[in-house]
Amino acid sequence: MTANRLFGTNGIRGEVNKLLTPALSLSIGRAVGTVVRRSSPPGTEVLVATDTRYSGDMLKAAICAGLLSTGCQAVDTGMLPTPALQYGVKKSTAAMGLIITASHNPPEYNGIKCVAGDGTETTQDEEKEIEEIYFSEEFTLAPWNAVLGLLSRSHLTHRYTEDILAQVDRELIASKRFGVVVDCANGATVVSAPKLLESLGTKLVTLNAQSSGGFPGHPSEPTEDNLRDLMTMVKNTGAAMGLAHDGDGDRAIFVDERGEFLYGDKTLALVAKHIVMENGGGKVVTAINTSNVLEDVVKEAGGEVIYTPIGSPIVARVMIKEKAVFGGEENGGLIFPKFQYCRDGGMTSAAILEILANRERSLSELMGEMPEYHLCKLKFKYPPHLREKILEKYLCLVKDKNPLTLDGIKVLDDTGWVLVRPSGTETIYRIQVEDSDPVRANKKADDTKRVLLEIVEGLG
Numbered sequence: 001m002t003a004n005r006l007f008g009t010n011g012i013r014g015e016v017n018k019l020l021t022p023a024l025s026l027s028i029g030r031a032v033g034t035v036v037r038r039s040s041p042p043g044t045e046v047l048v049a050t051d052t053r054y055s056g057d058m059l060k061a062a063i064c065a066g067l068l069s070t071g072c073q074a075v076d077t078g079m080l081p082t083p084a085l086q087y088g089v090k091k092s093t094a095a096m097g098l099i100i101t102a103s104h105n106p107p108e109y110n111g112i113k114c115v116a117g118d119g120t121e122t123t124q125d126e127e128k129e130i131e132e133i134y135f136s137e138e139f140t141l142a143p144w145n146a147v148l149g150l151l152s153r154s155h156l157t158h159r160y161t162e163d164i165l166a167q168v169d170r171e172l173i174a175s176k177r178f179g180v181v182v183d184c185a186n187g188a189t190v191v192s193a194p195k196l197l198e199s200l201g202t203k204l205v206t207l208n209a210q211s212s213g214g215f216p217g218h219p220s221e222p223t224e225d226n227l228r229d230l231m232t233m234v235k236n237t238g239a240a241m242g243l244a245h246d247g248d249g250d251r252a253i254f255v256d257e258r259g260e261f262l263y264g265d266k267t268l269a270l271v272a273k274h275i276v277m278e279n280g281g282g283k284v285v286t287a288i289n290t291s292n293v294l295e296d297v298v299k300e301a302g303g304e305v306i307y308t309p310i311g312s313p314i315v316a317r318v319m320i321k322e323k324a325v326f327g328g329e330e331n332g333g334l335i336f337p338k339f340q341y342c343r344d345g346g347m348t349s350a351a352i353l354e355i356l357a358n359r360e361r362s363l364s365e366l367m368g369e370m371p372e373y374h375l376c377k378l379k380f381k382y383p384p385h386l387r388e389k390i391l392e393k394y395l396c397l398v399k400d401k402n403p404l405t406l407d408g409i410k411v412l413d414d415t416g417w418v419l420v421r422p423s424g425t426e427t428i429y430r431i432q433v434e435d436s437d438p439v440r441a442n443k444k445a446d447d448t449k450r451v452l453l454e455i456v457e458g459l460g
Contacts, residue, residue, distance in 0.1 A: 006028075006127075006130075006131050007124075007127040007130075007131065008424050009310065009311045010103065010113065010311075011111050011112055011114065011121075013105060013110070014109065014110075014111070016053075016055040016059075017055075020055070020109070020110045020112075022058060022061075025059045025062035025063045026065055027066060027137070027139075028098075028130070028134060029062065029064065029065060029066020029068075029070075029074075029098075030070055030133075030141070031130045031133040031134040032063075032066070032067065032096060032098065032114065033046070033067045033068075033071070033140070034139050035096075035126070035129055036070070036095045036096055037070050037071060037072065037140045039095075043148060044093075044094075044095045045073045045074075045075050045094040045151075046067050046072050046074055046075065046095060046096045046097065046098065047077050047085060047088055047089050047092065047094045047096075047097040048060055048063055048067070048074060048097070048099075048100070049076075049077045049078060049085040049088075049097070049099050050079055050080075050099070050100040050188075051099075051101040051102075051187055051188040051247050051248045052187055052212060052213045053101070053213040053247075054107070054213035056079070056100050056213070059110060060076065063098055063100070064150055068147055068148060068150065069139075069142065070141060070142055071141075071142030074148075074151070075094070075151045075152070076150055077153050077154070077156050078152070078153075079188055079211065080157060080191065081160075081187075081188040081189050081191070081245075081248060081249025081250065082099050082101060082188070082248040082342075083250050083340065083344040083347070084157055084249070085097050085099045085156070086099075086115050086119040086121075086340060087156070087159070087160045087163070087339075088156040088160070089115050089118075089119050090117075090119030095117050096114060096115060096116060096117060097115035097119075098113070099112075099115065100112055101188070101248040103220070103246055103248045103250070104219075104221035104246045104247055104251075105221075105247075106215075106219065107213055107214045107215050114130065119342060120320075120342060121313035121316070121342065122313070123313065157191050160192065160346070161192055161195055161199065163339070164196060164339070165196070165350070167336070167338065167351075168200075168351065168353070168354040169354055170199070170200060170201075172354070173201060173202075173350075173353045173354055173357045174200055174201025175357075176201075176356070176357050177201060177202070178203070178240040178241070178356065179203045179237060179238060179239035180197055180203070180205070180239055180241055180243060181205045181206075181207065181233045181237060181241075181242040181243070181255075182205070182206055182243045183207040183217070183222075183227065183229070183242070183243070183244040183245070184206065184207070184208050184209045185215060185217060185218065185220045185222065185244065185245055185246065186211065186214075186215050186216060186217050187215070187220055187246065187248060189345065189346070190209050190210060191211075192249065193209075193245060193249070193345075193346065194206050194209055196349065200350065202353070205233060205237055205239065207230055207233060215247070220246055221246060222244040222245065222251065227242075227244050230242045230244055230255055231255050231259040231260070234255050234256075234258075234259045235259035238257075239257065240257050240356065240362070240363065241254055241255060241256060241352070241356070241363050242254065242255030242259070243255075243349050246345070249345045249346065250333055250342065250344060250345055251264070251331060251333045251343060251348075252267070252334070252345035252346075252352075253267075254267055254352065254363065256363040256364040256367060257362050257363055260364065262363075262367060263291075263330070264329070264330050264331045265291035265293055265375075266293065266367050267348070267352070268286065268290065268328050268329070268330060268334060269291070269294045269296075269370055270297075270367065270370070271326065271334055271351055271352070271355065272284045272298050272303070272326050272328075273297040273298065273300075274351075276298055276303035276325060280302065281301075281302040281303050282303050282304075282326070283303065283306055283322050283324040284298050284303055284305050284324060285305075285307075285308060285315050285322060285324045285327035285335075286305060286327060286330070287307065287315055288307045288310065288404065288406050288408075288410055288419065289330060289407075289419055289432055290329065290330045291373050292416065292417070293370050293373055296370075297371070303325070306324070307404075307406060308406070308407075310329075310407050310424075311424075312328075312329055312342065312343050315327050315328065316335055316341040317341075319335060319337055325337065329343070332345070332348070333345075334347070334351075336348075372436070373416065373434050373436055374434065374436070374437065375434050376432075376433045376435075376438075377433075377445075378446075378449050379423075379428045379429060379431065380429055380449060380452065380453065381427055382428070382429055383427075383456070384427050386456060386459050387422050390452065390456060390459070391408070391409060391421075393455045393458075394409055394420055394451070395409055401413075407421055409421070415435050415440065416434040416440075416441065416444075417434055418431070418433050418444055418445075418448055419433075420448065429452060431448050431449055431452070433445040
């Protein structure tokens with residue numbers, strides 16, 4: 001958080017009782033309530049939910065107090081996956097929603113993510129309006145006799161899962177009796193994923209399906225290293241696939257029947273290919289750091305890929321504008337516009353099972369049809385005052401290569417691309433390199449990092 005900025009690429013995040021305090025949360029509730037009251041009458045609902053983090057109730061109590069103080073009707077919806085809260089907002093008369101989560105971050109962190117009335121994450125302009133009110137403290141406070149009591153609502157998980165089931169061929173999936181191992185990471189999907197998968201007729205094995213804000217099973221980021229138990233369990237049980245969610249359930253990462261970890265870009269490409277073929281073409285929207293595998297399969301299926309800056313809210317809103325048939329990010333965050341315009345791990349799991357049922361091939365066979373690319377990621381810390389100067393100097397060095405500057409600097413060549421961009425949440429530069437050859441990818445990454453470090457050294 002800077003002097004006049006609260007929101008990063010995924011809401012407000014920070015360590016509990018350092019940045020994320022009850023005082024901050026109270027003021028955020030007041031600021032959000034003030035925004036709502038500018039266009040809505042007293043008593044307008046704002047839905048609030050948490051993931052499993054220990055600090056969730058503390059922050060939720062403060063946020064709800066802030067909302068109530070403005071005359072809004074705060075509604076405590078309990079513990080929910082982020083897409084379930086978003087779906088609840090979309091299907092209700094609520095003006096906004098607030099989900100208290102830090103997603104994949106360590107347990108000492110928490111965050112606040114704002115949801116617009118249509119279920120999408122709030123835009124940067126809407127976030128700036130909240131920030132302006134927060135910092136100016138120009139809150140709209142209700143008179144004493146217009147302050148309402150807190151409401152509770154507990155049915156949103158059921159509606160969310162039932163409506164996912166209506167999106168797929170439930171009977172076809174159930175007839176296959178797929179073996180599935182699901183790892184909930186002790187996160188918010190403990191209330192939704194097992195029920196959803198059981199309703200799809202799977203032979204289910206669960207891992208880390210107990211709510212625990214310390215994430216005792218493994219860190220909540222679904223990386224290959226963190227999913228070793230899932231990979232082993234899939235092999236040991238002969239399951240058709242393994243499935244892992246992050247802490248708030250908006251992403252899904254898969255393991256094939258051999259126990260092999262599958263990167264999110266492959267899942268994105270698999271579903272995109274299926275949906276584009278099903279629609280006889282169409283637009284697919286994704287962020288600029290997504291693998292070329294998506295471009296390859298979408299073009300082959302008769303579709304078109306549109307790129308955006310990094311951030312799921314940006315992807316979702318471009319999807320709306322372009323009337324896209326599908327979209328998402330390379331991290332396992334897939335967006336299904338027929339259901340809702342946000343990343344949705346539950347909907348992703350049902351869609352993959354439907355593809356397996358329709359294609360009657362194993363997950364490894366389906367993934368084996370995808371073009372093979374190799375990704376290398378590096379990062380380095382930089383002095384904060386040099387953030388923009390580093391990018392300017394690097395752009396001068398590569399300008400003859402016609403780079404893309406949609407988000408950071410992306411240089412394409414015949415075998416892949418190099419993307420250089422500063423993080424939206426940390427004082428680090430990220431270097432992502434994709435190439436058809438792994439040795440070449442690693443060399444490009446090392447060379448790029450060396451050049452950037454020389455730029456930093458030259459700038460002093």
